[in-house]
Amino acid sequence: xxxxxxxxxxxxxxxxxxxxxxxxxxxxxxxxxxxxxxxxxxxxxxxxxxxxxxxxxxxxxxxxxxxxxxxxxxxxxxxxxxxxxxxxxxxxxxxxxxxxxxxxxxxxxxxxxxxxxxxxxxxxxxxxxxxxxxxxxxxxxxxxxxxxxxxxxxxxxxxxxxxxxxxxxxxxxxxxxxxxxxxxxxxxxxxxxxxxxxxxxxxxxxxxxxxxxxxxxxxxxxxxxxxxxxxxxxxxxxxxxxxxxxxxxxxxxxxxxxxxxxxxxxxxxxxxxxxxxxxxxxxxxxxxxxxxxxxxx
Amino acid sequence: xxxxxxxxxxxxxxxxxxxxxxxxxxxxxxxxxxxxxxxxxxxxxxxxxxxxxxxxxxxxxxxxxxxxxxxxxxxxxxxxxxxxxxxxxxxxxxxxxxxxxxxxxxxxxxxxxxxxxxxxxxxxxxxxxxxxxxxxxxxxxxxxxxxxxxxxxxxxxxxxxxxxxxxxxxxxxxxxxxxxxxxxxxxxxxxxxxxxxxxxxxxxxxxxxxxxxxxxxxxxxxxxxxxxxxxxxxxxxxxxxxxxxxxxxxxxx
Numbered sequence: 001x002x003x004x005x006x007x008x009x010x011x012x013x014x015x016x017x018x019x020x021x022x023x024x025x026x027x028x029x030x031x032x033x034x035x036x037x038x039x040x041x042x043x044x045x046x047x048x049x050x051x052x053x054x055x056x057x058x059x060x061x062x063x064x065x066x067x068x069x070x071x072x073x074x075x076x077x078x079x080x081x082x083x084x085x086x087x088x089x090x091x092x093x094x095x096x097x098x099x100x101x102x103x104x105x106x107x108x109x110x111x112x113x114x115x116x117x118x119x120x121x122x123x124x125x126x127x128x129x130x131x132x133x134x135x136x137x138x139x140x141x142x143x144x145x146x147x148x149x150x151x152x153x154x155x156x157x158x159x160x161x162x163x164x165x166x167x168x169x170x171x172x173x174x175x176x177x178x179x180x181x182x183x184x185x186x187x188x189x190x191x192x193x194x195x196x197x198x199x200x201x202x203x204x205x206x207x208x209x210x211x212x213x214x215x216x217x218x219x220x221x222x223x224x225x226x227x228x229x230x231x232x233x234x235x236x237x238x239x240x241x242x243x244x245x246x247x248x249x250x251x252x253x254x255x256x257x258x259x260x261x262x263x264x265x266x267x268x269x270x271x272x273x274x275x276x277x278x279x280x281x282x283x284x285x286x287x288x289x290x291x292x293x294x295x296x297x
Numbered sequence: 298x299x300x301x302x303x304x305x306x307x308x309x310x311x312x313x314x315x316x317x318x319x320x321x322x323x324x325x326x327x328x329x330x331x332x333x334x335x336x337x338x339x340x341x342x343x344x345x346x347x348x349x350x351x352x353x354x355x356x357x358x359x360x361x362x363x364x365x366x367x368x369x370x371x372x373x374x375x376x377x378x379x380x381x382x383x384x385x386x387x388x389x390x391x392x393x394x395x396x397x398x399x400x401x402x403x404x405x406x407x408x409x410x411x412x413x414x415x416x417x418x419x420x421x422x423x424x425x426x427x428x429x430x431x432x433x434x435x436x437x438x439x440x441x442x443x444x445x446x447x448x449x450x451x452x453x454x455x456x457x458x459x460x461x462x463x464x465x466x467x468x469x470x471x472x473x474x475x476x477x478x479x480x481x482x483x484x485x486x487x488x489x490x491x492x493x494x495x496x497x498x499x500x501x502x503x504x505x506x507x508x509x510x511x512x513x514x515x516x517x518x519x520x521x522x523x524x525x526x527x528x529x530x531x532x533x534x535x536x537x538x539x540x541x542x543x544x545x546x547x548x549x550x
Contacts, residue, residue: 178394182388182390185350186460186463187384197397
């Protein structure tokens with residue numbers, strides 16, 4: 001056989017193997033986590049683990065509901081704050097900014113994503129927490145230390161900001177100038193064009209960016225851990241403390257072997273996080289596919 | 298000409314970056330006629346057309362000096378408001394770009410922007426313009442289907458209907474048939490001929506046969522300058538300028 005053709009064949013097979021290997025990693029992690037969580041699942045059962053709120057490891061009580069809610073609260077607050085800001089920023093960068101400003105702004109936004117999470121955490125503790133404690137919370141509740149799911153949400157929003165901005169910018173850049181011209185030529189203003197044509201065309205991309213950002217936000221650990229208060233209670237307002245799953249794992253990993261079932265419980269926390277992210281991704285893929293079909297129809 | 302023409306260009310110069318694309322353009326576009334701008338690729342035909350409705354506004358590095366008067370108003374004056382100028386002109390680009398919405402909404406888009414809300418009025422406008430572009434019978438049962446489902450020729454007619462729905466006086470066509478098959482091309486050409494009763498039409502084309510078929514006047518542009526302007530038969534069959542002669546014969550392309 002011709003050596004060139006052989007090389008081509010071998011390489012393509014090799015790439016397939018590597019691709020499969022990285023994909024199967026997902027499966028391996030899932031199975032690994034499940035295997036490690038089996039003891040606690042067998043002892044307490046899924047329903048009790050997920051739906052109860054009492055967390056007393058020393059007494060053998062492991063209710064994960066507060067942690068699940070903590071994760072959801074922080075992530076939801078983050079995306080609610082970040083998405084509108086990101087959308088407007090991306091629109092400004094792509095549609096309005098003069099070339100010179102564009103050249104300066106884009107690296108700055110990307111720089112944000114290069115800052116280590118722990119620095120965001122410190123910034124949260126030094127700046128956001130006093131701000132919430134002294135200036136925001138007093139308008140709404142009697143007392144707050146500032147350590148809250150709101151603080152976690154704000155810090156997280158800043159952290160996912162560059163990711164969302166860069167994806168949405170990319171999506172906006174793919175919209176042909178001629179399509180914008182078509183709207184402008186009818187006498188539409190720029191804002192009308194953005195609202196009715198550009199955003200509609202970019203919607204699937206915006207949803208995809210949001211999905212990616214949420215997946216990232218779910219797993220963000222250290223910065224969130226520093227500002228959330230880490231109290232195993234279900235939050236009922238944005239000023240309540242929260243305890244997201246990643247923070248639980250990171251905080252207690254060192255001592256997990258000192259209490260019976262604790263190691264298994266923490267592995268279960270990881271499994272829960274894994275499942276939440278997986279489910280979320282599957283659901284959003286379905287929504288995205290529907291959206292694209294509807295826009296094409 | 299006694300009355301002011303819809304479009305009058307005076308001493309127009311366009312630079313894009315370091316390139317001098319259009320050089321001292323002076324022209325009055327005849328009203329209620331089809332005028333074709335012809336010339337070799339890169340001579341500035343499209344630049345000239347786009348300067349009529351300020352579509353260069355959003356492009357960086359474009360410098361425009363001189364005047365384009367639309368109904369006597371200098372559209373490049375510092376205080377000129379662009380949306381009402383663009384409303385006076387329907388644009389038909391090289392390829393159809395239907396807006397990402399239904400057939401109905403595509404046509405209703407312009408009128409809605411300009412303040413028409415009543416469903417009855419919109420319904421009537423949509424039907425009128427789809428009939429004017431010969432699409433009505435083809436789409437009347439699926440007005441709510443996405444415009445991207447239409448064939449490319451139908452899409453181009455939809456884009457024309459969309460442009461007409463805002464009640465323009467002028468239609469600008471930028472090689473509007475270059476992406477279409479011969480049948481669709483013929484339909485669009487016939488539309489231009491029938492629409493000139495109501496509209497002043499300016500077309501950019503590189504197809505001389507098309508220019509001859511549809512236009513009353515021809516502007517020949519070469520290297521950013523207007524070389525010759527006159528009635529179609531005169532420019533194509535009996536050109537005065539040497540450059541026009543060569544282009545028409547096919548020496549320059």
